[in-house]
Amino acid sequence: MSRSDPTAESRSERLARVIREYDAQGIHRTGTEVDTTSAHWLADLVREAGVEPRLEALDFERTDTVSAFVEVAEEDGSTSRYEGIPLIDSAETTDENGLTGTLGAPGSDADIVVARWPPTVQYLPLFHEVRTAPEVRGLVVVTGGSEFDLPPDVPHPPRFPAGYALINADRYLEPYGHPVLQLPSEAGAGLVGARERAAKARLVVAVERVPTRVYNVTATVPGREAEAAPIVVMTPRSGWWQVASERGGGLALWVELLHALRAEPPRRTVHFVASTGHELGHVGLDHFLASRRDLIGGAHLWLHLGANFAAAVGGTVRLQASSDSLMERALEAMSREGVEPGVLTPVSDRPFGEARGIFDGGGSYLSLLGSNGLFHHPDDRWPESVDMDTLEKLVDAFVALTVDVASRRGV
Numbered sequence: 001m002s003r004s005d006p007t008a009e010s011r012s013e014r015l016a017r018v019i020r021e022y023d024a025q026g027i028h029r030t031g032t033e034v035d036t037t038s039a040h041w042l043a044d045l046v047r048e049a050g051v052e053p054r055l056e057a058l059d060f061e062r063t064d065t066v067s068a069f070v071e072v073a074e075e076d077g078s079t080s081r082y083e084g085i086p087l088i089d090s091a092e093t094t095d096e097n098g099l100t101g102t103l104g105a106p107g108s109d110a111d112i113v114v115a116r117w118p119p120t121v122q123y124l125p126l127f128h129e130v131r132t133a134p135e136v137r138g139l140v141v142v143t144g145g146s147e148f149d150l151p152p153d154v155p156h157p158p159r160f161p162a163g164y165a166l167i168n169a170d171r172y173l174e175p176y177g178h179p180v181l182q183l184p185s186e187a188g189a190g191l192v193g194a195r196e197r198a199a200k201a202r203l204v205v206a207v208e209r210v211p212t213r214v215y216n217v218t219a220t221v222p223g224r225e226a227e228a229a230p231i232v233v234m235t236p237r238s239g240w241w242q243v244a245s246e247r248g249g250g251l252a253l254w255v256e257l258l259h260a261l262r263a264e265p266p267r268r269t270v271h272f273v274a275s276t277g278h279e280l281g282h283v284g285l286d287h288f289l290a291s292r293r294d295l296i297g298g299a300h301l302w303l304h305l306g307a308n309f310a311a312a313v314g315g316t317v318r319l320q321a322s323s324d325s326l327m328e329r330a331l332e333a334m335s336r337e338g339v340e341p342g343v344l345t346p347v348s349d350r351p352f353g354e355a356r357g358i359f360d361g362g363g364s365y366l367s368l369l370g371s372n373g374l375f376h377h378p379d380d381r382w383p384e385s386v387d388m389d390t391l392e393k394l395v396d397a398f399v400a401l402t403v404d405v406a407s408r409r410g411v
Contacts (some may be wrong), residue, residue, distance in 0.1 A: 068206065
């Protein structure tokens with residue numbers, strides 16, 4: 001089958017191709033060569049659908065690691081060294097000499113806190129409290145695995161595979177707090193033992209900022225009635241690793257909606273944006289919105305194609321909406337395809353993911369996302385991590401729903 005003849009593909013084949021090619025590109029961190037290559041690849045997919053893409057550039061500073069490790073003094077006089085990855089929204093870093101002090105658990109008076117936390121810890125107050133505690137000088141966070149230092153009233157997250165499960169740098173443009181080193185779960189046993197004996201340690205979190213440019217991919221399918229309020233379809237396109245199931249489902253559905261709306265021209269204009277900077281506090285989407293403030297509340301609907309709804313490992317679909325009527329419409333569309341969400345975010349609650357910016361601006365939105373047992377983990381790879389059966393049902397449901405909403409006068 002020729003790449004130049006997409007009409008020869010079935011929908012299922014195209015969905016698989018989009019995710020397979022995205023995964024094969026490499027690690028999709030914002031501002032990297034892979035991020036730029038992936039933007040041009042996605043623009044080619046837009047052209048393939050018969051729509052003209054735009055690459056909207058944003059001047060940006062990527063953070064590169066210079067040196068990141070913790071050295072721990074062992075009881076026999078030797079030193080253990082653990083190499084890691086910085087959390088890059090910290091206001092404080094170190095030079096290459098680092099800082100020294102004693103290790104301890106969260107809530108102790110240790111200089112360097114050692115904590116076992118999942119990637120979702122960013123939503124908990126304790127995360128921010130420890131990062132800004134005046135008695136603390138630095139943090140070492142063990143990610144991944146299944147052992148976490150969480151309060152008893154916090155639901156235990158799913159068991160992650162061994163390795164890294166990185167925390168998003170949500171405050172990338174407004175950094176705060178002490179230097180943070182992230183380590184894989186394999187480091188947990190040694191570091192927990194070291195914190196229990198208040199071992200001496202040296203923490204190095206040295207980084208540099210590198211000027212570059214990053215890109216949102218945008219496109220527009222014009223409507224038959226220019227005065228009708230438009231629809232906006234948004235999905236993130238960056239992440240910590242290959243993120244096949246985290247990001248792949250949203251990208252595949254985004255592309256499929258382009259094909260569907262070109263085949264059945266809508267009444268309403270439909271704008272598309274695939275934004276970079278997701279793992280860094282949604283910097284790409286924020287840039288897109290900054291020049292389109294009237295669109296937040298003025299769009300007829302924002303459709304957010306979020307994370308993880310194609311996850312095969314520990315995946316649960318979550319549905320979010322700005323109104324009961326939109327929630328019902330989406331539930332009906334999903335039910336017709338034989339798929340049900342596992343979680344509904346209450347309409348009055350601030351939603352997860354990029355939809356939060358639309359909620360904050362009083363806009364109308366539908367948001368599809370989910371959970372993932374490989375969240376922010378390097379094992380999130382095609383094809384094992386992707387539930388194609390669920391993805392195909394969700395694509396059928398949301399293509400039908402979006403085409404209908406784009407063509408009719410009501411919701």
